[in-house]
Amino acid sequence: MKHSSILVFITALLLTYCTDELRSQQYLNFPIDTVVSDEFYNYRAYLNYDNAGKIHLVNSRQFHTNSATREIFYWNNVSGSMIPYRVTNNSTDDNYVTIGFDDVGKVHLGWERRDAANLFQLIYTNNRNVSAGFGDSVWITSGGLNKATPYMAVGKNDSSVHFVYFTFVTGQDNAFYRKYNYVTGALGNELTLGPAEASGENDISIAVDSFGKLHIVYTTNHSSGTGTLKYFNNEAGNITELQTGVSDLVSYPSITIDNGNVLHIVYRRSGRQQALYYQQTFRRNFSTPLQLLRQLDSLLITGLSTLIMKEDSM
Template sequence: MRETLKFWIFSVLIISAFTVSASEMPVMEDTIAFNDRFNFRQSVQFDNDGHIHMTYTGQYDTDGTTREIFYATNQSGQFEVLQLTDNEVDNNFSSFAFDKNGNIHIIYLEHETVSNTFQIAYRNNIQGSFSEPIWLTSGFNKASPHIAIGSNNIIHLAYNSYHFTDPNLDDHVYYTTYNFVTGNMGAAVQLGLSNPSSEKETRIAVDSNNHAHIVYRSESGWSGPLKYYNNTSGTMSEYETPVTGSVSAPAMVMDHADNLHIVYRQGNAMYYTLRDAEGDFLQPLLATPENVGVPTFYRSVDVDDQGRFYFMYQNSTATAPKGFFLVHGLNGQFEEPVLVSAKTDNGYLTLNNTAVAARGDGEVAVTYAASTVRNDDIVCDIFLKHGNIFDPPVSYISVSPRVLDFGENPVGTENTLYVTIENKGFADLTISGAQFSDDNFFTSQELPFVAEPGASFEMPVIFNPFNAGSFESYFTLMSDAANQPALQVQLLASAILVYYNLSFEVLDAAQNPIDDAVITLNNTAYPEGHYLFEDILPGTHHYKVSKSGFLTVEGEAVVTTQDKHIAVTLEEGTFINEFIHSGHVRISPNPADNYVSIDSDYAMDLLRIIDFNGNLLSEVKVNGHTAVLNVNELASGVYIVQIISAHTSSSARLIVR
């Protein structure tokens, strides 16, 4: 038996004390049905190309007359759901099979209103879309139909009678055939006694020689002896099995080697037997521990290409872990039950049907349904997990929203929206990069970024248009996610030219207006006194304000979404680039830490310290050739020391550490 990861190792089985870890089957969950209906009784199968197909019943609340049949598949790459019936009568208990060409044949019970009985309706998609239904039966009520198809285009049917209106009549299992090419219906063959239950307890399969095999739970009540029939002799006949005692809910599947795999519940445990192609039965084996609760509601079982048998069940009793479980076994050796989902989220109250499909070497599609109350109605939602039981845990990425619409934006401005990135997988998710198809969009998120399982974060996406126009672009998130390693998010935006006014007010140190300063904006000098600039685009604009006899002031005007006004104060003096270097002024130490000494050949009257934005920081009156200034309160940087005397005015650069 294959020994790899011991089937995910996320569940621990101890026969004497069955326990399940908190971790679930490490495969991302898909939602098949989540609406205002009670969706249940689903069956699932793979086609030859590995696509998943499913049928199920959906009804409103507890009103059985609203039951309809639905079909779901991921053939297009994602799951799409089709409502097959919409006739406002009771449609229920669907079953389907593939013919040798891959066409789908579906049967289900439909309430025939004229006779007021339930009959088996049939449809197929041989012509591409599903055909209109035809009746395969008539007369008394039918129940629990099951379908299998041989390679000779013959449909084999097994079903129960249901004489619920007359308790004096016994219910039986019946077998019949239908040729979907010629339309010929075979005679119905009555088998043994068996009253129908709420789930399929009559199953049929076809071997490679087009012989039909049927198993069912016999007698009345919820349990009874297991019965097995086949028509390998030419007549549908009963054959003895090694199963003794009463059983309930038998299910079976035929593998490619004509081995018949059978599972059933006896007491509170699941048992397994196999009939090989030569007709020999395996002695029943315990497929689950005896203390798994009450395993119920398994609608379809399957076997992969290696002969590994799979079935699911749900347990809702408090005596064992609750949830949906998957069991598999090869050559009669079964692994421990694996928790597929506890389904404790979103307020789910009860657990419902399960079904499993298998192919290849360990590839499975498991589906399960859970019910709750939503908008005062009882509803049931169907979920699915698809993966390989031997694969290690992986990460799954989910991004929302998948379209970012930035709307209308002024050119030169930034608009930031966010996408939420969630790791829905079971291993760390690494976002390695974000590739933008248009340079007007970018992200400030540092990449790579790692998100743990279950974690989510918001990634900023920024639109900063250079030019006007409409933008329809996208960016691609690169990651190690198993589901979408290169995930695209659509980007929509438009940019328009919006102009603003930039105005200046120029003052001297006494706050008197200066009307004739020269403003240089973005390297363009304008005439004296030109202080108003119109048609300015959003962005950062460099300016310089100068006037003879005053220190030049430089700065940046950031224009965003409104007019901008800047007040500039000019200080008298010479700018640093016009320093007098005659040697008559000496500053020591320079750079300075706490105090600085200034020595001049001329008697000084006034000392000023000015920053490079023209702001006056300190003014000290001096009467002499030497002065000491305290620069301890000044931040580290470069300053201008302006020395004013009766003879001259000069400036020098001071560095404060």
């Protein structure tokens, strides 16, 4: 039986700005720590830190090559050691898990699962009202088309979780948004953001600022795994697209918001040696994109874009 490991890269990136130009860059080594090495195949993982600096990690795992054995696991090192919790235990394919924290530090999870019709739908759970593990799961989507590569953000003081995702069909895919209130159980309407092609990776991301406003970024993936960078927010009331000024084709965009409500976007620019770029905005004014890394392997760049953006706090 094959063993598989999840490697956690702990990195720091120092950026110095002067008149909107990158004046100097210092790259640090990436220490590697093995979180788990066992009889499972370990798949896509998301890592986040709580306010105490503890690691919270979610991933999908399976035995051998049978995807029906793929389950969702949650890990943390709150006790001092990395402890796993099995979130699902069924004969259904569960995959693409995403994690978030609410205002009191409770953990919220979203992922995709095959339904009775063998279509991929979105599932949600949290650990708010249980002494250990997670409560019952809730279907966020049902019927219709396959859903793909979800991303979830927890709202600020509104008891809501916010999902963005793609459809995955033969023909035109689209990007979508949907809200769920985990206190009342109210499920919001599905909102179509626009045409976008799903890939095998997370190409859509959402964040919530301290005012409870939503910020969504994704790539249309219309050109050989790359596409137009799309950005939406609801600062004016409805979820509306705003132009970023990025004209290049991009892939793997990620988004986060710092404590000053400044929005940060990291993405990979097509061509130009598959470089990693960074852009920020404050009050709707986007900065000029800055090149962070260049001439690196595309897989490494994909991982870095995720890790750099995972330092958003609860």
